Structure formats: C-alpha cells, structure tokens
Amino acid sequence: MDDEASAHAVPPPIRRQRAVEVFRNRFGTLFNDEVLSPSGRQGRYLRWQWSHSGVVIVPVGRDGFAFVPTYRYPIGEVSLEFPRGGCEADEDPVLAAVRELREETGFDCAPSALRPLGVIHAETGLIESEVRVFAAEVRPAGSAGDPSAAAPEVMESVAEPVWASRTEVTKWLQSGSVTCGVTLAALALALADGSGTGSAPPV
Incomplete structure (x- = not known):
C-alpha cells in the first residue's frame, strides 16, 4: 500500500x-x-x-481500447474483456503477456513495447494469486500491422477484438456492458496511466 x-x-x-x-x-x-x-x-x-501468476493486457491504440468478446461458461454469456491468462511454468510475465495478447487477439507486440501498469488481485475474498497488468500499443484493423488470426486455447471461445474510444468506454461502463472484474480493474489502471488517449501508436 x-x-x-x-x-x-x-x-x-x-x-x-x-x-x-x-x-x-x-x-x-x-x-x-x-x-x-x-x-x-x-x-x-x-x-x-x-498454479502460476496471471497477466492481463490492455490493448491501446489511436482508436482507444481493444476488448475481446469472450464467451464465459460460468456466467453463460459473452463478456467484453481485455485479453488475459496465466503464465506457463517458469515463464516471464512479460513474455506471457505477449503470448496471451497474440493468442486471443492476433496482435503482435514486442516485449519492449509493453508498459507495466500495476498488480491487481481478482477476488481478494477467495483468490490469493496476483495478476500483473500491462498496456500494449497495437494497431486497429485497416492499418499497417493488422492482427493475424487469433489462436485461443481449445476451451476458449473468443471473437474479433472490438475497439472503443474513451467516450464509448464511459458509456459502456454507465450501461453495465462491461462486468468482468479483472477487466474493470485493469481499465482503471490504464485510465489512471493516461492510456488510450487517442494518440497513434509509434511506427
């Protein structure tokens, strides 16, 4: 603290x-x-x-933030979320973030381009493990460096990333369109950091 x-x-x-x-x-x-x-x-x-610590990645670019529509079995519906997952055995969290981003969105990001935003605990009343949060500068579809096809794990169900400006994200929050606790916490850190302000990512 x-x-x-x-x-x-x-x-x-x-x-x-x-x-x-x-x-x-x-x-x-x-x-x-x-x-x-x-x-x-x-x-x-x-x-x-x-078994291993987790990572969540906030994809940011000139169009704001990229969310991944993800079907979540426990709640039985689609959830708008940032890509996230767990580190593999002895895997550096930065490399895990790069891997999870590519698997769930198709976006490529160099490890050096990731920016650490902080650490969150997804559910302090139950889960002891921490989740590291990173911001990743990526490009939306229609620009150089378009994402390749996502390659999620077998038991994951995701759709193509959806971009939203800070204004649109505010409306989503007001309407209750984003309910994933990990995504909401990561978004709070990204907003505090000034991520997703509409500036174009570096070439």
Missing part, C-alpha cells in the same frame, strides 16, 4: 492455523483452511491458488 493508504486504521488479521487442500488440478489448488478470527473464534476459509 502507498503512504496514504497505510495511514488508515489497520484491521487485525485472520490467522491461518492449518492449510487444508481439498482439490487440485493443473490450473491450481483449492484450500479450505482452518483459521482463527480476530475474535478468537475458529472457522474455515476457502482459498484458491493458481
């Missing part, structure tokens, strides 16, 4: 007494830990730990 945030009152911690693993697959591990509350009462707390 920054100095201003750390100046606020700090609540007492919920202490882990024993980590209890209840499920594991190649993506991560679910725990149902035995914990001790600040009042001294014993209880349980679910905790999901991804």
